[in-house]
Amino acid sequence: MDSPNSVGGCQRIVTTQMSTEPCHVLVVGSGAAGLTAALEAAETGASVTMLTKGHAPDSSSWHAQGGIAGAIGDDDTAELHAIDTERAGRELCRQSAVRVLVEEGPDRVRELITLGVPFDPELNLEGGHSRRRVSSVDGAATGWAVSSLLSRRAAKADHLTVREATAVRSLVIADGRCLGVMTPDGPLYARATILAMGGAAALWARSTNPPGQIGDAVAIGAAAGAAIADMEFMQFHPTVLEGSRLLLTEALRGDGAILIDEKGERFVDELAPRDEVSRAIVRRGRVFLDLRAIDRDRFPGLMAEIEKSGFDPAVVPIPVSPAAHYTIGGIVTDLHGRTDIGALYAAGECAATGVHGANRLASNSLLECLVFGRRAALAALDEPPLPARLGEVPPVPPERVTTEQLREQVWLQAGVIRDPADLAVLARSPDPVAAMVARFAIARAESRGVHYRTDAPVANPLFEGHFVMRPGQGLILEQWT
Ligand SMILES: Cc1cc2nc3c(=O)[nH]c(=O)nc-3n(C[C@H](O)[C@H](O)[C@H](O)COP(=O)(O)OP(=O)(O)OC[C@H]3O[C@@H](n4cnc5c(N)ncnc54)[C@H](O)[C@@H]3O)c2cc1C
Numbered sequence: 001m002d003s004p005n006s007v008g009g010c011q012r013i014v015t016t017q018m019s020t021e022p023c024h025v026l027v028v029g030s031g032a033a034g035l036t037a038a039l040e041a042a043e044t045g046a047s048v049t050m051l052t053k054g055h056a057p058d059s060s061s062w063h064a065q066g067g068i069a070g071a072i073g074d075d076d077t078a079e080l081h082a083i084d085t086e087r088a089g090r091e092l093c094r095q096s097a098v099r100v101l102v103e104e105g106p107d108r109v110r111e112l113i114t115l116g117v118p119f120d121p122e123l124n125l126e127g128g129h130s131r132r133r134v135s136s137v138d139g140a141a142t143g144w145a146v147s148s149l150l151s152r153r154a155a156k157a158d159h160l161t162v163r164e165a166t167a168v169r170s171l172v173i174a175d176g177r178c179l180g181v182m183t184p185d186g187p188l189y190a191r192a193t194i195l196a197m198g199g200a201a202a203l204w205a206r207s208t209n210p211p212g213q214i215g216d217a218v219a220i221g222a223a224a225g226a227a228i229a230d231m232e233f234m235q236f237h238p239t240v241l242e243g244s245r246l247l248l249t250e251a252l253r254g255d256g257a258i259l260i261d262e263k264g265e266r267f268v269d270e271l272a273p274r275d276e277v278s279r280a281i282v283r284r285g286r287v288f289l290d291l292r293a294i295d296r297d298r299f300p301g302l303m304a305e306i307e308k309s310g311f312d313p314a315v316v317p318i319p320v321s322p323a324a325h326y327t328i329g330g331i332v333t334d335l336h337g338r339t340d341i342g343a344l345y346a347a348g349e350c351a352a353t354g355v356h357g358a359n360r361l362a363s364n365s366l367l368e369c370l371v372f373g374r375r376a377a378l379a380a381l382d383e384p385p386l387p388a389r390l391g392e393v394p395p396v397p398p399e400r401v402t403t404e405q406l407r408e409q410v411w412l413q414a415g416v417i418r419d420p421a422d423l424a425v426l427a428r429s430p431d432p433v434a435a436m437v438a439r440f441a442i443a444r445a446e447s448r449g450v451h452y453r454t455d456a457p458v459a460n461p462l463f464e465g466h467f468v469m470r471p472g473q474g475l476i477l478e479q480w481t
Helices: 032-043 078-088 095-115 142-156 216-224 250-254 274-284 300-308 364-380 404-413 420-426 432-443
Strands: 005-007 010-012 023-028 048-051 160-163 170-174 177-183 186-195 234-241 258-261 287-290 318-327 330-332 344-346 466-469 475-478
Touching (some): 023 032, 023 177, 023 364, 032 048, 032 364, 048 186, 078 095, 095 142, 095 364, 142 160, 142 364, 170 186, 216 330, 216 344, 234 250, 258 274, 274 318, 404 420, 404 432, 432 466, 432 475
Parallel strands (some): 023 048, 023 186, 186 344
Antiparallel strands (some): 005 010, 177 186, 234 318, 258 287, 287 318, 466 475
């Protein structure tokens, strides 16, 4: 029996029996990409179901802080945003995807303004951006503001059913077409399935992501035969409060916060790209973010969180270290979210469009969710009806379990600075995603963007391309335009 409830403004439906009635568009994940795709599809009158493993605040989107990039300032252009994105991406951004992101991005940000997201009056400057172009809410509450608003709209939307606490374990595939998903409660069929399942950063012991973000999309996608790319590129956020998941946003450094070592000396350009700052911190040992000179009132929620953790940012510098943050790799898609499998789409952090190259520019990922989530929904609507006979219901695979020991191993063997001998050990992990990360990192015998190898510390032009894994093949380096 259904029992409607409310979690964070999001409709909650707990069912013991799941309807096998097919829907038009099935969206897996209720972060920014899933919400955008589900709302976009439902607005056309199509029947949409959105499934999510936990509850609304379990997504990374809910926790995003600094904001959403988008060239909406008077001194800014899509072209400048593209230049910054490609510079951060180190010769690896897929240019067609960057064009889509920067050209459609401003309209998506303006739509959020129209919907009532209470963005701060000033645009923020973040690392790697040449202009103030990051829209934020209360300095560091952007993800919460955007996700809760979209969740409230989803709860009220006609034609849209939201199911929380429903984990997808596998895809139902017949004759090269995705027919839906398998959950512990049974199958759910749809003309089109959009995976918006987020990243894998919680597979690392030090992570900013909610614990469930362990890369289920790539595990499930690869098992079904989808192409996977770029899994060597895990972006580490440089400034995470030591011993916690609390990220201290780039916007703080944009506003003048400085990084100092134990002697109180600065050692890095605080606004350099994240990979450079992360490596500088790891090499320096124990470091601190000094917030004493900035206008802390611009970040009220974050300052309260820091104080809750036992530090007074007005008095002492805050100990920070890097943590796994954003998964650049994922399921390969075209510019409309289409994967190699018919009727299967991917959008947001679980997709590999190539837009971020070898390093994601700060605040480009919420934008990616809005732009590519919408594109995937529009393309998914065109899928033809399901075949009359859906065939046998496949068995439900067992739950993927990740232990603390595995997460420590991934942190040590595929962390900020990587050694090929460590990677070779990790490549034998029984966990499919941990092993995949290691195999991709071994193949990329160079250092580029967020991927740094001790034995090959500089970029090598031979590796200008994306490593792609397809069923039955080794890793193949492809050029994406
Ligand atoms: C602390 C933090 C701060 C950040 N700050 C910023 C920022 O300021 N600007 C920016 O652009 N980006 C930021 N990011 C990155 C950004 O938040 C994410 O890249 C983005 O929100 C990803 O959105 P998504 O919809 O793709 O995935 P998510 O928001 O992670 O949502 C994934 C969804 O999939 C569901 N799911 C996962 N596995 C399953 C399964 N097996 N079955 C069913 N459901 C499943 C999850 O429950 C969840 O609902 C930040 C990230 C973090 C963690």
